[in-house]
Amino acid sequence: MVRSSSVVPAAFSLFHVAQAVSNGLAITPPMGWNNWNSLACNVSEDLLLSTSKKLIDLGLQDLGYDHVVLDDCWQTPRGDDGYVNADKEKFPRGMKHVSDELHRVGFKFGMYSSAGEMTCARFAGSLDHETKDAENFANWGVDFLKYDNCFHMGRMGTPQISFNRFKVMADALKATGRNIALSLCNWGEDYVHTWGMSIANAWRMSGDIYDSFSRPDALCACDTNNPADPFCIAPGTHCSVLFILNKVAPFADRSIPGGWSDLDMLEVGQGGMSDEEYKAHFALWAALKSPLMLGNDLRIMSPSTLSIVNNPAIIALSQDPHGRSATRVARNTSVPKDEYDIGETHIWSGKLANGDQVVILLNAANEDLEMSASLKEIFTPSGPGGSAPQVKESWEVFDLWADRMSDADAQAILNSEDQALRSEVLKKLNWYNASEVSYKEGLEKGDERLFGKKVGVVEPKGQWDVVVERHSAKVYRFRQVKGDEGDHDEL
Helix, strand or coil, rough: CCCCCCCCCCCCCCCCCCCCCCCCCCCCCCCEEEEEEHHHCCHHHHHHHHHHHHHHHHHCCHHCCCCCCCCCCCCCCCCCCCEEEEECCCCHHHHHHHHHHHHHHEEEEEEECCCCCCCCCEEEEECHHHHHHHHHHHCCCCCCCEEEECCCCCCCHHHHHHHHHHHHHHHHHHHHHCCCEECCCCCCHHHHCCCHHHHHCECCCCEEEEECCCCCCCCCCCCCCCCCCCCCCCCCECCCCHHHHHHHHHHHCCEEECEEEECCCCCCCCCCCCCHHHHHHHHHHCCCCCCCEEECCCCHHHHHHHHHHHHHHHHHHHHHCCCCCEEEEEEEECCCCCCCCCCEEEEEEEEEECCCEEEEEECCCCCEEEEEEEEHHHHHCHHHHCCCCHHCCCEEEEECCCCCCCCCHHHHHHHCCHHHHHHHHHHHHHCCCCCCCCHHHHHCCCCCHCCCCCEEEEEECCCEEEECCCCCCEEEEEEEECCCCCCCCCC
């Protein structure tokens, strides 16, 4: 950390405190694409099917991006029979056709509604119509439901009120007999991090993200000095990457296999952040086990965007079978501030399935800084004050961005006119393919494509020192030096 760092100990994770909803879905954080961030209501059958083709052609499906999620604005007004149907101008062959086409090429189909009288775009919501809407979703072959929070008719204010409102849809989906993953989008209201896992596979923990690394906005009105306050006034929208990280920090450990804190869809490639900011955004969402839903328009993707979201060494953090989020072990706000009086640094750390440790040094200050992460800080969750046994061991340090695809190779994939040419580029690069070898299997086998490039060693009781550029993150996998391996029980 910066020399004047103040350490914030991360609380011990209590693995057995809560069990995720037991539907067997989302055992690792879901990955895919959602149209809302880039296209909002501009939805159609052609958009979904052409985007699914892009996910295949760009090699993204083979990296785990296997959900295609249709957000708001797909529906007509509710009919006299109580059912909502797809807009025939946007979806002339209906939702079952879209679903069948996506399933045919190996995707899961996601749809959207709201636990309110209207959706956020003011179409028909599902509140008090859950049974019929769930029947529709099941009949259409839906695999994933994003369930929003707009126009809830005042049915919020306590955890029990919100839990009961969302549980109606959870029960309705279950009653259809089709196993549909449920993703709550209630913006972190009513302590959803304490009950979301009981009925859903993911739950949003903040207001909507927007394409900014750190800029505060009045529409994301929680106190920026206390973003974890559950009683913030207007959590609905325009929340920066940094704000969301600070919001989730006190309960980052609540994610467990089958139930994940959702930091919202990715903004990578939208244009509002720098390349380094997007790299930090993507890596932290992966390490914190948020669902990884691409939010950009894949039809106009840049090579730099592709080379961020197709990094298998970063995705492997998300899909790690240990299924536990990194937590923040240090935060320092005594650093240079920007024009909005925003500036801080973080260290995030988390155990991985094979005994490795992910370590992220985030510089959200207004200038480049020399940062250091001591083993004492890194392993605070296993024992504060340097008492963790890992502090007495040697650790090899691997940079997880070192093998990022070059812009030239990414451009070659984007320029290729057919799948055979794209496959040839990926084969030449020996790029990881999770459809052939799962991340779990690749990690167990020690596939070097998932482990980055070795850049140094930290000796027992030592620290890692590095210059971190303004608004960027250094992302590492720490691996025990052979011969030092111990048996550690931390989560």
